[in-house]
Amino acid sequence: MTTRRRPTIDGRRQVPAGFVLITGIIALGLATLLNAGSLLETAQRQPVGAVRSVAVGVMEPLAGFSELVRLDRPRQLFEQALGREHESPEPEPAAPDEDPVVLRPVGSDDADDPATTPDASSTTSTTRAAASVETPTPTDPMFLWIIGDSFMELFGPALQNDAFDTDVVESEVDFRFISGLVRSDFFDWPAHIRSRMPELQPDAVVVMFGGNDGQPMVHDGETLEPDTPEWLEVYAELVGEAMDEILAGGASRVYWVGLPIMRDDQFTERVIGFNEVYRDEAAERPDVVYVSSFELFADDSGEYSTYLRTEDGDLLEMRFPDGAHFTWPGAYRLSDHVLGIIAEDWGFADRLG
Numbered sequence: 001m002t003t004r005r006r007p008t009i010d011g012r013r014q015v016p017a018g019f020v021l022i023t024g025i026i027a028l029g030l031a032t033l034l035n036a037g038s039l040l041e042t043a044q045r046q047p048v049g050a051v052r053s054v055a056v057g058v059m060e061p062l063a064g065f066s067e068l069v070r071l072d073r074p075r076q077l078f079e080q081a082l083g084r085e086h087e088s089p090e091p092e093p094a095a096p097d098e099d100p101v102v103l104r105p106v107g108s109d110d111a112d113d114p115a116t117t118p119d120a121s122s123t124t125s126t127t128r129a130a131a132s133v134e135t136p137t138p139t140d141p142m143f144l145w146i147i148g149d150s151f152m153e154l155f156g157p158a159l160q161n162d163a164f165d166t167d168v169v170e171s172e173v174d175f176r177f178i179s180g181l182v183r184s185d186f187f188d189w190p191a192h193i194r195s196r197m198p199e200l201q202p203d204a205v206v207v208m209f210g211g212n213d214g215q216p217m218v219h220d221g222e223t224l225e226p227d228t229p230e231w232l233e234v235y236a237e238l239v240g241e242a243m244d245e246i247l248a249g250g251a252s253r254v255y256w257v258g259l260p261i262m263r264d265d266q267f268t269e270r271v272i273g274f275n276e277v278y279r280d281e282a283a284e285r286p287d288v289v290y291v292s293s294f295e296l297f298a299d300d301s302g303e304y305s306t307y308l309r310t311e312d313g314d315l316l317e318m319r320f321p322d323g324a325h326f327t328w329p330g331a332y333r334l335s336d337h338v339l340g341i342i343a344e345d346w347g348f349a350d351r352l353g
Contacts, residue, residue: 061153061177131287133203133252135347136168142346144171145200145251147189148208149179151259151324154331159206162335166343166351172200180212181238190245197249204253204346205246206338209239210274211259211324227273235274240281243288253345254288256281257338260297263304263323291341293334308333 136142144163146156152175163169174196179187189209214226217234224231239256246254258275262268275294282290297318299305308318310333318330326334343349 131252133346136203138167141168141170142203143200144169144342145196145202145205146171146173146175147193147205148175148257149211150175150177151208151211151326153177154326154328155208155334158328158331158335159338162332162339162353163342165353166339166348168348168351172202178212180209181242182213182215182217182235190241193242193245193249197246197251202251204255204342205251206255206257206342207242207246208257208259209242210271210278213274214270227270232273232277236277236281239277240284243281243285247285247287252287253342254282254285255338255342256288256290257334258290258292258294260293260326260334261295261304263306263319267324268304289341289345291338293337296334296337297330 144159146152146159148156152173156173156175160171160173163171176187179189181189184190213235216226217224217231219230219234222230224234243254243256256278258278259271262271271294275292279290279292282288295302297304297308299308304323306317306319306323307315309315310329316329317327318333319325320327340349340352343352
């Protein structure tokens with residue numbers, strides 16, 4: 001039997017074209033993961049619009065996976081050796097050539113379903129609810145719906161895992177990248193809440209928004225710029241609407257988690273304004289509890305720090321290179337904080353680890 005030899009060129013064996021293509025795809029994918037953090041930062045700097053939304057939506061989960069499996073480490077070590085540092089993304093203003101968001105009337109049904117406070121002396125600011133709640137048991141657990149934007153990407157699953165360990169809490173995580181309360185044209189959270197509440201019938205809802213909300217809005221024919229008193233007044237209406245939709249859907253409690261301190265000073269100033277809105281709107285509703293995360297992610301000097309010590313004294317990386325989102329240690333740090341408040345409220349604090 002004759003063995004057929006592969007054709008050669010000048011004595012060199014030819015490689016099948018399919019093998020070359022597959023190798024190239026694998027190499028491209030690996031390069032993307034190795035540089036996912038840098039690509040995400042590039043996407044975040046793009047003008048607000050469809051291109052930016054798609055780019056950030058694609059790169060955020062890839063950057064998160066790269067961080068999780070430590071594929072971002074070689075690039076970080078290389079940049080540190082060169083004396084470079086990651087730059088945190090600026091707050092997200094609308095591009096000059098983009099139309100501001102035109103708001104629908106608060107509470108309308110025509111859309112498709114498609115900081116702490118300046119008082120940073122406490123890590124939580126809550127208004128105790130007047131209505132009583134029944135302590136959950138293993139045979140009659142409470143159901144927790146966990147919703148929000150990209151800040152929920154890791155915090156949501158961390159809270160779900162910690163809650164599961166109590167044996168008295170069932171939960172579902174529901175988050176959307178680059179969503180928020182301002183861009184109802186991209187994803188309408190109040191409509192989504194109205195749609196899901198009858199199906200899920202959660203006892204309580206944990207909410208975290210704000211990372212993408214700093215965009216111009218058109219209200220009553222007037223363009224409102226982020227962070228102005230007029231803009232914050234309308235934003236408060238949107239926040240209140242979301243709270244009211246959850247309560248109207250039957251939830252006994254809403255736990256509204258404020259935004260953490262950011263590496264970028266300008267973003268931090270925005271966060272402080274947003275958190276004031278969340279706190280004030282919660283204070284008007286007895287069954288809404290505002291939970292601050294701002295001081296929880298500040299160092300002993302009250303400043304932003306990527307690395308913070310745990311209760312055991314371990315110094316861990318709490319935030320992504322973007323200076324905003326949580327790593328897994330950061331997600332569990334916030335989860336412990338939030339679940340402790342929920343457990344105390346519902347009477348199962350003795351089940352916490």
